[in-house]
Amino acid sequence: xxxxxxxxxxxxxxxxxxxxxxxxxxxxxVVLLPPDMKVEEVVEICRLEKPSVIMVSRxxxxxxxEVLGRFIDLLDAAGLRKxxxxxxxxxxxxxxxxxxxxxxxxxxxxxxxxxxIAYVEGRPVKRRICENERKxxxxxxxxxxxxxxxxxxxxxxxxxxxxxxxASGKCSPGVERAKVRERMLSGTDALKDxxxxxxxxxxxxxxxxxxxxxxxxxxTEEVSKFKRFIDGLTVPVGSSLASMSKPLVFVQYGTxxxxxxxxHIKVCEAWGADGFLHFDPSWGxxxxxxxxxxxxxxxxxxxxxxxxLKLIKSLLGESTLWSVxxxxxxxxxxxxxxxxxxxxxxxxxxxxxxxxxxxxxxxxLLVDGVYAIRxxxxxxxxxxxxxxxxxxGVPAYKAFAGMLVVAYLxxxxxxxxxxxxxxxxxxxxxxxxxMEDNYVDYNVAKIWALREIIDAPIWAGEPIGFMTHTEERxxxxxxxxxxxxxxxxxxxxxxxxxxxxxxxxxxxxTSSSRIDTLRALKEAFRFLGEVKFEPTCRAKSFKEAIKExxxxxxxxxxxxxxxxxxxxEGLLGTxxxxxxxxxxxxxSVSRCLV
Amino acid sequence: xxxxxxxxxxxxxxxxxxxxxxxxxxxxxxxxSLGFKDxxxxxxxxxxxxxxxxxxxxxxxxxxxxxxxxxxxxE
Numbered sequence: 001x002x003x004x005x006x007x008x009x010x011x012x013x014x015x016x017x018x019x020x021x022x023x024x025x026x027x028x029x030v031v032l033l034p035p036d037m038k039v040e041e042v043v044e045i046c047r048l049e050k051p052s053v054i055m056v057s058r059x060x061x062x063x064x065x066e067v068l069g070r071f072i073d074l075l076d077a078a079g080l081r082k083x084x085x086x087x088x089x090x091x092x093x094x095x096x097x098x099x100x101x102x103x104x105x106x107x108x109x110x111x112x113x114x115x116x117i118a119y120v121e122g123r124p125v126k127r128r129i130c131e132n133e134r135k136x137x138x139x140x141x142x143x144x145x146x147x148x149x150x151x152x153x154x155x156x157x158x159x160x161x162x163x164x165x166x167a168s169g170k171c172s173p174g175v176e177r178a179k180v181r182e183r184m185l186s187g188t189d190a191l192k193d194x195x196x197x198x199x200x201x202x203x204x205x206x207x208x209x210x211x212x213x214x215x216x217x218x219x220t221e222e223v224s225k226f227k228r229f230i231d232g233l234t235v236p237v238g239s240s241l242a243s244m245s246k247p248l249v250f251v252q253y254g255t256x257x258x259x260x261x262x263x264h265i266k267v268c269e270a271w272g273a274d275g276f277l278h279f280d281p282s283w284g285x286x287x288x289x290x291x292x293x294x295x296x297x298x299x300x301x302x303x304x305x306x307x308x309l310k311l312i313k314s315l316l317g318e319s320t321l322w323s324v325x326x327x328x329x330x331x332x333x334x335x336x337x338x339x340x341x342x343x344x345x346x347x348x349x350x351x352x353x354x355x356x357x358x359x360x361x362x363x364x365l366l367v368d369g370v371y372a373i374r375x376x377x378x379x380x381x382x383x384x385x386x387x388x389x390x391x392x393g394v395p396a397y398k399a400f401a402g403m404l405v406v407a408y409l410x411x412x413x414x415x416x417x418x419x420x421x422x423x424x425x426x427x428x429x430x431x432x433x434x435m436e437d438n439y440v441d442y443n444v445a446k447i448w449a450l451r452e453i454i455d456a457p458i459w460a461g462e463p464i465g466f467m468t469h470t471e472e473r474x475x476x477x478x479x480x481x482x483x484x485x486x487x488x489x490x491x492x493x494x495x496x497x498x499x500x501x502x503x504x505x506x507x508x509x510t511s512s513s514r515i516d517t518l519r520a521l522k523e524a525f526r527f528l529g530e531v532k533f534e535p536t537c538r539a540k541s542f543k544e545a546i547k548e549x550x551x552x553x554x555x556x557x558x559x560x561x562x563x564x565x566x567x568x569e570g571l572l573g574t575x576x577x578x579x580x581x582x583x584x585x586x587x588s589v590s591r592c593l594v
Numbered sequence: 595x596x597x598x599x600x601x602x603x604x605x606x607x608x609x610x611x612x613x614x615x616x617x618x619x620x621x622x623x624x625x626x627s628l629g630f631k632d633x634x635x636x637x638x639x640x641x642x643x644x645x646x647x648x649x650x651x652x653x654x655x656x657x658x659x660x661x662x663x664x665x666x667x668x669e
Contacts, residue, residue: 216657222664229663256656259663263600296657471637473606473648504636508656510602 001028001120004051006042007035008067012059015089019055022113023120039071046080053120054086056103058093065101072102087119134240134274134319136345137248139493140382140416144455149547152453155554156408163409163563167370171592172585173197173288174368178333178375185341198289205291215303218259218294223311226259230315233266237317241272241522247487248321248494249521252462254279255508257296258308262315267511271518275321275345277462277496278312280304285329286359286584290338300508304335309342321345326372327386328354330585332365333372340379346418349373349410350385352402352572356579357389362567364585370409377415384418385410386461393427393578396446397549402572404550405563407456418493421446423460423483425467427578434542439468439479440486444535445542447490452547460487463498473513476500477520485524489533497521596653597661604636605649614638617645625651 003023007013013035020030031049033042046054056071058064068088075081088098089107098106105119118125147153177197183190195206204210211217241249251273253261265276281301284290294311295303302308309324316322323346326335332349339347351369355362376383385406387399403419410417423443429435434442450458465483469476477500487495500520501513557566566572573579605625611617618635625633630651637648654660 214657222659225663257658259660260601260654260656267600298655298657471648472639473637501636506634507650507652508601510604510650511600512602512604 001053002049002051003028003030003053003055003120004046004049005030005032006037006054006056006071007033008037008039008042008056008058008071009061009090010036013057016055016057019089019113019116022117026117026121028120039067039074042071043074043078043080046075047078052084054084055116056086056088058088058090064090064092065097068103069101076102085120087116089116134237134317136319136321137274138382139248139321139346139418139457139459143457145411145416146455147453148451148455149453151551152404152554155551155558156404158558159405159554159563160409160412162558162561163366163370163405164412166562166564167367169592170367170589172364172367172589174330174333174364174585175371175592177289177331178337178371181334181337185337194289199287202287202289202291212291212297214298215291216296218296223294226262226311227314230262230266235266235270235317237269237319239272240274241518241525242274242488245488246494247460247484247492248274249484249518250275250277250321250323250459250494250496251499251514251518252277252279252496254281254301256281256299256302258294258302258311259296260508261302261312264509264511264514265312265315265320268514268518269317269320271515272522273518274319275323275494276316277348278302278304278309278322278324278344280325280329280335282359285331288330288585290331290334304331304338306338306342309338309344313342313344323347323384328358328365329360330364330368332368333375336372336375336379336381336383340375340381344381347372347376347381347383348386348420349376349383350387350403350406352406352567353386353389353399355567355582356394356402356573357392357582359582359584361583361586361588362581363564363589365582366564366567367589369406370413373406373410373413373415377410377413380416382416382418383410384420384459384461386420387422388461389573389579390422390424390426390428391466392573392580393431394573395428395549395577396421396426396442397546398553398571398573398577398579400446400450400546401550401553401557404453404554405557407454418457418459419450419454420459420461421450422462422466423464423487423495425465427467438536439465439483440533441535441539442542443483443486444490444533444539445546447492448539448543449546449550452543453550457493459494460492460496462496463502464495465498469498469503471501471504473500473516476503477516480517481520481524484521485528486533488525488528489531597665599653600662601652601654603630603651603653605651606647607649608644608646610643611640611645612643614640614645617647621647621649625649 005016087105088103093106093108180194294307324339324344325348327348351365355365385403407417468479499513500516632652639646
């Protein structure tokens with residue numbers, strides 16, 4: 001096909017040049033005129049060239065419509081419209097404008113070359129198989145979990161062995177409930193046994209039908225309508241923001257309502273999120289027992305019930321990863337079990353953070369955590385280990401010592417741990433002045449330190465850039481995007497991002513705020529590509545100090561010979577540092593009957 | 595129209611105001627005048643004579659009955 005390209009513009013012709021490249025590849029004959037020609041001259045060339053297609057491009061500017069309109073009129077007057085397609089393209093061109101001016105077609109911003117070529121060739125658009133076709137990915141794949149620094153071997157080995165021995169034969173209502181729940185999931189009617197292990201208000205929910213305050217039981221008809229509503233939507237799964245390279249981008253949901261969560265999930269999938277974290281309400285972790293049914297409530301975090309989890313699972317795209325966190329409360333083992341049962345890809349367990357900042361008694365959470373890790377191993381469910389105690393003021397090296405203990409314990413129990421150091425502006429960092437002139441060095445140092453210790457996956461924890469966000473949309477999106485860029489630069493496996501209203505605490509997070517951040521990340525990833533951040537020389541000295549601190553902490557705990565006492569006594573964070581051993585569930589550990 | 599909104603409506607604008615407090619009041623009044631009852635200021639940044647504000651009107655809070663889902667019943 002003979003095509004004449006006409007940049008009816010004083011300067012711009014880049015789009016036509018790129019399109020010419022594509023048309024030539026498809027075997028067309030293309031003549032590209034220079035910009036800034038008079039329309040009369042162009043019409044004369046059209047008369048001589050006799051093209052089958054005339055492609056006009058024009059960027060925005062005063063008088064653009066007049067120029068384009070006059071061109072068409074002159075073509076008409078010269079009798080050149082017959083048997084010739086005349087199309088117009090440009091940033092501000094719409095189909096409506098093109099039609100109004102008398103063009104056969106118009107192509108505006110966001111047009112793919114294939115759309116134009118298909119139109120020129122008079123055929124349907126070929127939907128190309130996306131280069132970034134999304135497949136569910138295993139974050140732990142390719143890691144040997146080998147300790148790379150031998151100095152860490154002995155203390156970690158000693159501590160893990162000590163924990164396993166200590167936990168042997170110990171039990172708790174949480175562990176017992178997980179066992180009963182397992183029987184229930186296999187079809188046994190054991191609800192009475194289950195209720196016996198619960199406390200108010202869970203007990204009264206089952207026995208007297210009392211719904212906890214601010215909680216609403218969603219009716220089955222409402223659930224059916226929701227499913228039909230979702231089925232009726234055309235929900236695309238956008239290309240991964242990271243274009244199949246690292247990091248995977250996770251969004252933490254937990255609006256309080258599984259329907260709202262579901263819609264936010266679908267929106268975020270469309271904008272390129274790779275995975276989601278189920279975030280439970282804090283009160284759910286402080287009461288023995290889980291509720292049942294599709295439940296919504298009016299506060300932060302979505303209630304963990306088998307039915308809520310099933311509903312959310314049914315909404316997820318095939319390639320979407322899903323983590324159900326179980327890291328800190330009295331229902332840790334049972335939550336891991338439910339996560340595995342409903343088909344979650346990941347879970348989260350950390351007895352150190354969970355008992356020093358999460359309100360749960362260390363002894364109780366240690367028993368529950370060991371059992372939960374065993375369940376994760378049995379169900380082949382990788383688990384991540386957050387170090388949120390940093391947000392309370394615990395120095396990174398102590399938080400990391402705890403994380404490495406749990407990770408190593410996980411390996412000894414046959415599980416696949418994921419390290420989750422925070423990428424944040426923590427209190428310790430603020431007090432110590434580590435990031436007064438940049439947010440890069442100390443975060444880089446953390447990753448370098450961990451990478452020198454163990455070959456394990458690293459997922460920058462929830463959410464990246466925490467404590468740098470404000471209620472201002474642009475700042476929040478930008479800061480998150482910069483942290484995401486840093487994570488990409490460090491080749492981290494995954495990140496969890498904040499929405500732009502993460503810091504706004506008077507209401508629920510909105511879908512538009514989630515989109516804001518996803519768009520910002522996309523731009524950051526595009527902007528940086530494979531470019532790496534260049535930390536200053538401070539990063540290296542920070543890294544050495546972090547490593548030294550981790551080792552010293554581990555050796556101290558190993559010498560103490562009692563991991564539980566180490567938690568109570570502040571070896572993994574003192575009360576002054578913000579690590580307060582929790583009290584929920586204290587005294588509930590017992591000997592196992594079997 | 596409102597039943598097509600997923601969760602909330604954010605309006606971002608710049609208002610003439612002598613103080614942050616005045617800007618907040620203008621924002622809430624504006625949303626009130628538009629008929630929104632569940633209104634809040636997400637963000638305000640005041641400089642001298644003018645303030646950039648992000649206003650939010652929650653159409654639905656989590657756990658509500660959403661008219662995009664239950665149109666007939668809610669009406």
